[in-house]
Amino acid sequence: xxxxxxxxxxxxxxxxxxxxxxxxxxxxxxxxxxxxxxxxxxxxxxxxxxxxxxxxxxxxxxxxxxxxxxxxxxxxxxxxxxxxxxxxxxxxxxxxxxxxxxxxxxxxxxxxxxxxxxxxxxxxxxxxxxxxxxxxxxxxxxxxxxxxxxxxxxxxxxxxxxxxxxxxxxxxxxxxxxxxxxxxxxxxxxxxxxxxxxxxxxxxxxxxxxxxxxxxxxxxxxxxxxxxxxxxxxxxxxxxxxxxxxxxxxxxxxxxxxxxxxxxxxxxxxxxxxxxxxxxxxxxxxxxxxxxxxxxxxxxxxxxxxxxxxxxxxxxxxxxxxxxxxxxxxxxxxxxxxxxxxxxxxxxxxxxxxxxxxxxxxxxxxxxxxxxxxxxxxxxxxxxxxxxxxxxxxxxxxxxxxxxxxxxxxxxxxxxxxxxxxxxxxxxxxxxxxxxxxxxxxxxxxxxxxxxxxxxxxxxxxxxxxxxxxxxxxxxxxxxxxxxxxxxxxxxxxxxxxx
Numbered sequence: 001x002x003x004x005x006x007x008x009x010x011x012x013x014x015x016x017x018x019x020x021x022x023x024x025x026x027x028x029x030x031x032x033x034x035x036x037x038x039x040x041x042x043x044x045x046x047x048x049x050x051x052x053x054x055x056x057x058x059x060x061x062x063x064x065x066x067x068x069x070x071x072x073x074x075x076x077x078x079x080x081x082x083x084x085x086x087x088x089x090x091x092x093x094x095x096x097x098x099x100x101x102x103x104x105x106x107x108x109x110x111x112x113x114x115x116x117x118x119x120x121x122x123x124x125x126x127x128x129x130x131x132x133x134x135x136x137x138x139x140x141x142x143x144x145x146x147x148x149x150x151x152x153x154x155x156x157x158x159x160x161x162x163x164x165x166x167x168x169x170x171x172x173x174x175x176x177x178x179x180x181x182x183x184x185x186x187x188x189x190x191x192x193x194x195x196x197x198x199x200x201x202x203x204x205x206x207x208x209x210x211x212x213x214x215x216x217x218x219x220x221x222x223x224x225x226x227x228x229x230x231x232x233x234x235x236x237x238x239x240x241x242x243x244x245x246x247x248x249x250x251x252x253x254x255x256x257x258x259x260x261x262x263x264x265x266x267x268x269x270x271x272x273x274x275x276x277x278x279x280x281x282x283x284x285x286x287x288x289x290x291x292x293x294x295x296x297x298x299x300x301x302x303x304x305x306x307x308x309x310x311x312x313x314x315x316x317x318x319x320x321x322x323x324x325x326x327x328x329x330x331x332x333x334x335x336x337x338x339x340x341x342x343x344x345x346x347x348x349x350x351x352x353x354x355x356x357x358x359x360x361x362x363x364x365x366x367x368x369x370x371x372x373x374x375x376x377x378x379x380x381x382x383x384x385x386x387x388x389x390x391x392x393x394x395x396x397x398x399x400x401x402x403x404x405x406x407x408x409x410x411x412x413x414x415x416x417x418x419x420x421x422x423x424x425x426x427x428x429x430x431x432x433x434x435x436x437x438x439x440x441x442x443x444x445x446x447x448x449x450x451x452x453x454x455x456x457x458x459x460x461x462x463x464x465x466x467x468x469x470x471x472x473x474x475x476x477x478x479x480x481x482x483x484x485x486x487x488x489x490x491x492x493x494x495x496x497x498x499x
Contacts, residue, residue: 050254054499063244074151081144087137090129097122109322124315134302146292153285169239175481176232183225213459269421279495286406293402297395303388312374325355424486434476441469
């Protein structure tokens with residue numbers, strides 16, 4: 001969330017004392033890098049050129065750590081989206097196993113028990129692809145797409161926060177610089193009077209107390225000048241820290257372009273809020289996360305539906321005891337059987353094949369034992385210890401929370417816009433009142449100065465008129481930049497550029 005109207009007002013009223021406010025494409029990053037390079041060159045070479053508000057904002061965005069952190073989250077969500085899309089691709093896994101069995105074990109070649117040492121090897125490739133799983137993959141992809149878009153909006157939101165903080169600090173520097181100019185003029189006017197009174201005192205034309213009172217006024221003006229100068233340097237340090245750049249005492253900022261005297265903001269509060277709901281990154285991010293949570297519910301509900309998958313595999317194996325029998329020849333061998341011929345028993349001979357055992361080579365087994373398989377599987381969830389229903393309920397709670405957060409952000413923005421609009425009107429009225437007050441006190445001081453120089457007024461009356469004018473000038477400058485800040489904030493709510 002960007003700083004609230006109250007936080008901005010508190011920081012602005014702190015004024016001269018302190019300031020406490022805080023990759024989409026390659027070309028944009030190049031522009032940012034060039035802007036940072038230009039900024040560093042201006043500071044390093046001590047040039048008289050002035051930094052624009054745009055350069056300060058782009059430099060701060062390029063170097064801000066929170067912006068970088070949000071960019072990392074965006075990169076993580078993009079990786080999750082790629083993983084979700086990969087769920088549509090088939091899996092492919094290979095396995096290789098080599099081992100030695102000793103003692104009584106099963107020969108993988110014959111599947112019979114043998115009592116010898118066996119060296120064996122198995123090779124296989126298996127693949128599986130999900131044909132349908134209740135559209136869980138599709139819903140997951142859409143959910144991750146929404147999460148990526150929400151992260152992009154969060155990234156933009158962080159850049160918006162930096163923009164607001166830099167703008168406030170930039171205006172504070174301009175305000176303090178203008179206040180410094182007023183203080184320098186105050187010192188010059190008072191010093192001129194002191195010089196004049198010294199001459200009159202030396203000639204005995206005035207009472208010495210008059211000179212001492214004016215010298216005391218000069219000391220007070222000089223102290224105010226030192227305070228404002230310190231506030232100006234403090235504001236510069238704050239701006240440099242927001243840009244993550246070294247502090248440079250000779251930093252000069254471009255004054256903001258103003259076409260004549262400030263005029264009342266031309267958009268109503270309702271119009272500002274309506275535009276804010278369409279432009280503000282924080283509102284878009286909340287809405288996208290709400291939509292993503294709704295997709296997560298559909299993904300969880302798919303766990304209750306069957307999963308249809310297609311599976312296939314290739315394999316082969318090797319056994320060190322695998323052998324084949326080679327035929328050596330055939331010979332007649334007497335058998336226990338006999339026949340009786342003329343009362344004589346004659347043995348019966350039968351042909352018998354002679355074999356020799358020969359181990360099957362590794363290459364032959366690789367080819368001969370090759371096998372393949374293909375299957376279609378349907379997995380039907382029946383009872384899974386309430387895991388699916390629990391995930392559905394958790395996803396529904398996430399939707400409720402995201403909906404609440406989205407509505408809460410809109411309510412906060414609406415409240416902030418209303419308050420900002422009221423403060424803008426008040427600030428404008430204050431500006432116009434102080435403008436008239438400066439004119440009146442300027443006329444009063446001019447008359448008092450003429451009477452004092454003529455010896456008619458006392459030094460007390462002169463200093464009263466001068467202090468009234470000095471205070472009115474300082475308040476008028478603060479009111480001017482306060483009003484600029486208010487309209488910049490309303491521009492921000494409408495998604496307008498602040499430079």
